[in-house]
Amino acid sequence: MTYRAPVAEIAFTLKHAAGLTSTPADGPYGELSADLVDAILDEAGRFASDVIAPLNQVGDRYGTPFKDGKVSTPPGWKQAYHAWAAAGWNGLASPTEWGGQGLPQVLNAACIEMWNSASMAFAIGPVLTIAAIDALAAHGSDALKQAYLPKLVSGEWMGTMQLTEPQAGSDVGALRTKAERAADGTYRITGQKIFITYGEHDLTDNIIHFVLARLPEAPAGTKGISLFLVPKFFLNADGSPGARNDVRAHSIEHKLGIHASPTCTMVYGDQGGAVGFLVGEENQGMRCMFTMMNEARLAIGLQGVAIAERATQQALAYARERRQGRAADGAATQSAPIIAHPDVKRMLMTMRALTKAARAICYATAVALDHAHRGADEATRQRAAERASLLTPIAKAFSTDIGTEVASLGVQVHGGMGYVEETGAAQHYRDARIAQIYEGTNGIQAIDLVTRKLPLAGGKTVAAYLAELRGVVDAVNATNDPALGWTGIRLNEALISLERVTQWLLTEIKQNADGALAGATPYLRLFAATAGGCMLADEALATMRLAGGANVADATARVATARFFAENVAVHAGAFERAVIEGGNIRGWDAALTHEAS
Numbered sequence: 001m002t003y004r005a006p007v008a009e010i011a012f013t014l015k016h017a018a019g020l021t022s023t024p025a026d027g028p029y030g031e032l033s034a035d036l037v038d039a040i041l042d043e044a045g046r047f048a049s050d051v052i053a054p055l056n057q058v059g060d061r062y063g064t065p066f067k068d069g070k071v072s073t074p075p076g077w078k079q080a081y082h083a084w085a086a087a088g089w090n091g092l093a094s095p096t097e098w099g100g101q102g103l104p105q106v107l108n109a110a111c112i113e114m115w116n117s118a119s120m121a122f123a124i125g126p127v128l129t130i131a132a133i134d135a136l137a138a139h140g141s142d143a144l145k146q147a148y149l150p151k152l153v154s155g156e157w158m159g160t161m162q163l164t165e166p167q168a169g170s171d172v173g174a175l176r177t178k179a180e181r182a183a184d185g186t187y188r189i190t191g192q193k194i195f196i197t198y199g200e201h202d203l204t205d206n207i208i209h210f211v212l213a214r215l216p217e218a219p220a221g222t223k224g225i226s227l228f229l230v231p232k233f234f235l236n237a238d239g240s241p242g243a244r245n246d247v248r249a250h251s252i253e254h255k256l257g258i259h260a261s262p263t264c265t266m267v268y269g270d271q272g273g274a275v276g277f278l279v280g281e282e283n284q285g286m287r288c289m290f291t292m293m294n295e296a297r298l299a300i301g302l303q304g305v306a307i308a309e310r311a312t313q314q315a316l317a318y319a320r321e322r323r324q325g326r327a328a329d330g331a332a333t334q335s336a337p338i339i340a341h342p343d344v345k346r347m348l349m350t351m352r353a354l355t356k357a358a359r360a361i362c363y364a365t366a367v368a369l370d371h372a373h374r375g376a377d378e379a380t381r382q383r384a385a386e387r388a389s390l391l392t393p394i395a396k397a398f399s400t401d402i403g404t405e406v407a408s409l410g411v412q413v414h415g416g417m418g419y420v421e422e423t424g425a426a427q428h429y430r431d432a433r434i435a436q437i438y439e440g441t442n443g444i445q446a447i448d449l450v451t452r453k454l455p456l457a458g459g460k461t462v463a464a465y466l467a468e469l470r471g472v473v474d475a476v477n478a479t480n481d482p483a484l485g486w487t488g489i490r491l492n493e494a495l496i497s498l499e500r501v502t503q504w505l506l507t508e509i510k511q512n513a514d515g516a517l518a519g520a521t522p523y524l525r526l527f528a529a530t531a532g533g534c535m536l537a538d539e540a541l542a543t544m545r546l547a548g549g550a551n552v553a554d555a556t557a558r559v560a561t562a563r564f565f566a567e568n569v570a571v572h573a574g575a576f577e578r579a580v581i582e583g584g585n586i587r588g589w590d591a592a593l594t595h596e597a598s
């Protein structure tokens with residue numbers, strides 16, 4: 001079964017998050033009409049469904065053969081990439097001065113979701129190119145921008161982001177790749193990077209590597225890291241690719257999923273050092289990386305939404321076709337499609353509700369990024385930047401965690417046919433897993449949330465956000481609509497837990513860091529379960545108001561989904577609260593982990 005982009009659903013969530021549903025657009029979305037949003041999403045949905053999605057299984061089976069330092073992408077990949085770039089999708093949100101379309105992040109986020117549902121292995125290359133564009137546009141010299149940005153924005157060339165080394169994964173500050181000043185103002189890069197996505201491939205005739213390295217006298221840790229642009233091929237006077245730089249792919253990894261995305265070990269300096277051009281200032285590389293970190297982490301969160309959406313579509317279709325057993329009411333004489341069984345329905349509802357909640361969180365994060373870049377005044381931009389910073393680790397970690405959970409349920413709905421490779425359900429499960437690891441593991445996201453994001457603006461950023469959630473809970477309770485069942489009560493309990501634990505962590509992190517960090521992951525889940533539940537309820541309320549009897553089916557479905565989430569997912573909030581506050585007995589854990597029965 002292939003993928004059909006859920007354009008209407010995506011458009012609804014986007015417009016709701018961006019405030020484009022009932023009032024004319026203002027603020028950062030001044031130029032964006034609801035019709036323009038629909039037209040762009042329609043076109044993206046068509047491309048994702050018709051051109052990229054059919055390549056997903058081909059890519060999984062073919063992989064990316066590596067021979068004599070070269071990587072071949074799977075059949076059809078190159079044509080699809082060139083058609084995609086020619087249609088202008090790569091530069092949708094890039095600056096117009098470099099050939100992009102300058103459209104809002106939230107629109108790009110919706111498209112990134114669709115490219116990734118169609119194929120995660122295809123879309124991860126452009127996601128990293130967009131990150132590279134952001135870093136270069138914000139920190140590069142004019143000469144570097146003029147030489148490289150137009151072709152990166154058009155997609156004629158792709159970019160890579162190179163942080164990881166064998167001893168430096170989560171601990172980026174441990175990296176050792178060396179950069180030495182050359183007399184001509186450039187740098188010579190020597191060392192090795194591992195796990196580099198699209199480090200080598202045949203999709204474009206140049207690859208622009210963005211590499212973190214350390215100058216000889218640089219301070220230790222992250223304060224001594226600089227960012228360099230290292231082209232695979234130097235540029236001729238006319239800007240075309242010329243002589244080869246001293247960088248090569250040494251090998252590629254054999255891995256669990258995203259087989260069509262080459263993951264390369266890169267070697268710098270076989271012949272004395274690759275020529276690198278400094279981006280930003282010496283020892284300020286981490287600052288440059290932070291520029292694009294929110295966008296890149298959000299993009300990985302969108303991978304989670306994307307794979308969850310595709311797995312859900314596939315499981316629903318299978319459950320409608322596969323017949324086993326009789327429906328529980330005993331009325332039918334024939335075997336029923338498995339979707340008739342309540343336990344299968346529960347799995348499908350869990351998949352649908354988690355996917356929609358993660359989508360709402362990711363799009364809300366993109367909206368905050370738009371306000372941070374385009375807000376009317378400095379104070380608005382600052383507040384929005386802090387909101388985006390707060391939501392980013394939740395968008396990344398929750399969405400990618402549920403990506404794997406939903407894909408796993410997808411396998412379960414298929415029974416044995418999910419475990420074998422034929423249906424594609426197993427591929428989604430394998431592909432989903434990486435998104436919890438790269439671009440900062442989900443454990444690191446939870447730590448980021450607790451140690452850096454909660455204290456933002458002295459705790460005011462999180463307080464303002466929780467106050468907004470309180471407004472939604474109050475609105476749900478004020479409706480008194482029996483269709484919403486226990487939604488208001490469960491969301492209220494979840495929010496009280498979240499408020500209590502947030503206060504507790506803000507103090508605990510200063511007094512007992514180990515105890516606080518032990519609860520970081522359940523805290524992030526509590527946050528997401530509460531925020532996601534409120535967002536789905538808010539969407540349901542909006543549809544009930546909007547429908548006014550006109551679109552009853554849509555309102556009924558949204559109310560049922562919001563209710564399911566509140567009563568089946570947010571209901572775990574109390575357990576997460578206790579796990580954070582009561583469950584952090586690190587010494588007890590150490591004793592258990594070191595003890596061996598004799």
Ligand SMILES: Cc1cc2nc3c(=O)[nH]c(=O)nc-3n(C[C@H](O)[C@H](O)[C@H](O)COP(=O)(O)OP(=O)(O)OC[C@H]3O[C@@H](n4cnc5c(N)ncnc54)[C@H](O)[C@@H]3O)c2cc1C
Binds near residue numbers: 161170444
């Ligand atoms: C397919 C693939 C593609 C990738 N693409 C790229 C790429 O394009 N560019 C690039 O630079 N890198 C890339 N990576 C690398 C990826 O970003 C790292 O694997 C990731 O950051 C984790 O680092 P690590 O593998 O060294 O794990 P480690 O850092 O060793 O972590 C192992 C475990 O320990 C936990 N842990 C580590 N430190 C802490 C801490 N301080 N506190 C709490 N828990 C901690 C982690 O959460 C994790 O669970 C890719 C990796 C893969 C597998």
